Amino acid sequence: MSPHPEVDVVVVGAGMAGLVCAHRLRRRGIGVLVLEACDRPGGRTVGAEVGGESVDLGGQFVGPGQDRVYALAAELGVATFPTYTAGSNVLETETGRLRPFRGMAPRLGPSTLLDVARARFRLDRLARDIDTETPWRSPDAAALDGQTLQSWIDRRVHTRGGRRFLTLACQAIWACEPSELSLLHALFSIKSAGSLSALTDFEGGAQQDRLAGGAHGLAARLAAGLDAGLLLNAPVRRIEQDDRGATVITEDGTAWRAGQVVVAVPPPLASRIAYQPPMPAGRDTLLQRLPMGSVLKCIATYPEPFWRTAGLSGAALSLRGPIALTADSSPQSGRCGVLIGFVNGATARDLTTRSEAGRRALLLDALSRLFGPPAGRPVAFAERNWTEEPFTRGAYAAVFPPGAWTGPGSALRAGVGRIHWAGTETSPRWYGYIEGAVQSGERTADAIIRTHRPRPPAPVR
Template sequence: MTTPVHSDVVVVGAGISGLVAARRIAEAGYRVRVVEARDRVGGRTLNADLGDGQVAEVGGQFTGPGQDAIQRVAAELGVTTYATHDTGTHLLDLGGRIRPWSVSEPWIGPAASLSFLAAQRRLNRMAATVPPHEPWRAPRAREWDAETLGGWMRRHVPVPRARVLLAMAVRAVWAFEPEDVSLLHVLACVNAGDGLQRLMRTRDGAQQDRFTGGSQRISELLADGLPEPPLLRHPVRRVVQDGTGVTVHTGPGTLLRADRVVVAVPPQLAARIAFEPRMPPGREQLLARSPQGTALKYLAVYDEPFWRAAGFSGQVASDRAPVASAFDNTPPAGRPGVLLGFAVGGPARRLLELPPPVRQERVLASFARWFGERARTPRQVIVGSWSEEEWTRGCYAGYLTPGAWTAHGHLLREPHGRVHWAGSETATRWIGFMDGAVTAGERAAAEVLTATAARPAPVGARDGRSG
């Protein structure tokens, strides 16, 4: 029989949320062990090596005003930020026409512009009534949770071009379609993210800054600071509770024994873990109704950011598949030049049905349409296909379908006995963002520390034995 490895707390998942939780628990003097299915730390953040010490981010990368938690943790680790390239002409590719564009002044014709801005204001007003920590308690929660955002748009955004632009924004911000998601869920996310304008913008918005050295560096430094390194390539299969603690069963056959467990993985992955005793039926339903967004991220690498000399910022918003939005992802040194293209939502689903070489050809055709034929021949293409990644199953984050918040939302953060929940989907600020991952990890750590302080530590947890 395998001898369990003893700790005070086991954290499942070595993304930002799990590692922040582990760091806070370790700082309080408890022995904590992190287990991770992947062969690396970082979760939905991942750096790609561009050579000469330069990196580009294949996963989550942006931060901005109001995202104080992730920036605080980065500062604790000595990771600085720099501005996303925002100089030059932004482009809007809408209805077959390419034109200059400003998110701050979204001019698409008088009627469409007014309709779009009116929808923004109305959604912001509605969102202000939805408490992000308890969306089900909003005054109109049942009404808003009973319909999709798409249904609301058809009734309240009368100008077709304005609806198209709003759908483009929804895909870019959350990687799902308006028809996929509960209106209440979107309103909670809007409130948690300081309004639609901030979620959509680069300057003074959620895409304003990037982390020097790439966002995965935050997880790497968090892991390096733990007393015991994470156990990689250890997918968790079962979590068994009894009267004295919890046993975590991993794929290689390792057993981990602890007083408490923090599960910090996306909802679809949490649903694949066997819990004994079983989770409450309502929480199982909640996970079943929490699909992931669909996103592919293409990084086209060139010798230099040639589009800058032509006066372009590299930023594009488009209604033409497959690329919905683009950014200049060049590292701060200025070379190599990197164009970032997001395929998200429905267009990403359709792209995934094609062979990878065809996908790449179509993405580069989008870049060439905007920036000229030189964009068609990068020296390297790096792809983040998160829906095809076994231990992610989608990006950017999980979201709730209609009816889930009001039926089961109260169970989202409710501990299951000795099992606590983290991950950016459980956040109450910047839901689905790296910032939300930090606050969710800190909240779960606080729950564990409160519960652990109220009872004696398990035998062997802090007497030097690690199994």
């Protein structure tokens, strides 16, 4: 094992956080090397060509309040455009009945609608007191973190339809079941976005806009700017620190010396890197407790967006499943129609046990129920099962179970020696979103810039 010449900073992971961090450091003249385990940059943003169009199989939406993503897109020359929302949305009940509705209030019946409205109000009110910088110091943090979102729903939501709808909302937002999620973490996420509506809504919410060419195009442009400063297929297995710097060792035994290291990978993957000296017990304990959410995203492409002609927006909520949520993801050009569908939580984990053909049949059947027989006959179909991705192990983000924030949670963002942490999970704003990743990358870069001292020139021999 022979180390390469030293660089100022090694960034582990070429997701949005790592790429943004490296981009910002390079603009300040700091030498950076990015090591990425996959054969592509982008992390939880990824593109594919489906029916001749580039589509997002990972994160794709942006919305009001996500100022850093919009600024980055403008800097890189990437336009944004609104998600298609004209027409009626569709709610599928557990019995399979279709109920069209407009806006974000599905036709659930008066008592259920009132029940859901009260629950949303109470969650927003509780979230107002959460300190997103230090959630474990929030008022009543121990009590909030000692229960699940499910236990709160059981106490506060009184109608069966209301409980089912809030379960669907939890699956859609956090890609897990309410019984798996700390109430404190749910409130932290709501506060990190500003409100529950900011998380759930299209118009005025996090799903309002899309990026021309796909969100993965942002990652591609950032990666292109790194030139030889990005190495793919280079999983990091070990990071060693000493008085003079850090050594980052990849799977093939190559060692890279650096003054600082940024680890910008999902928490479960950060826990699989060997550290010398070992991580503090608090951080090690925390990472062992943070699974990723479970989500499968499917893309169906059609010759045209036929649902628009029928007066539908392409957005649907299903209490029957397996697809919980759909949206119109057609290209701005209008050359074809594209529907995206999300399968989340326990349902996504169940589908991973089925064959590819079996999954496809179930997913197309669900689309057919929501939008009619033409939806079951796409010209192209693709899926991304994020729970099986070896270098993410799930999406959208890590799930905090009860006790994680108020136990070892303070170790999430705290640097250890020469090692800094980045990634959407470390962001106090827009946790789990591309915006959170961008903010974390910028924050980490700024911290390094503030303390950076140029390396002395090599001695003349």
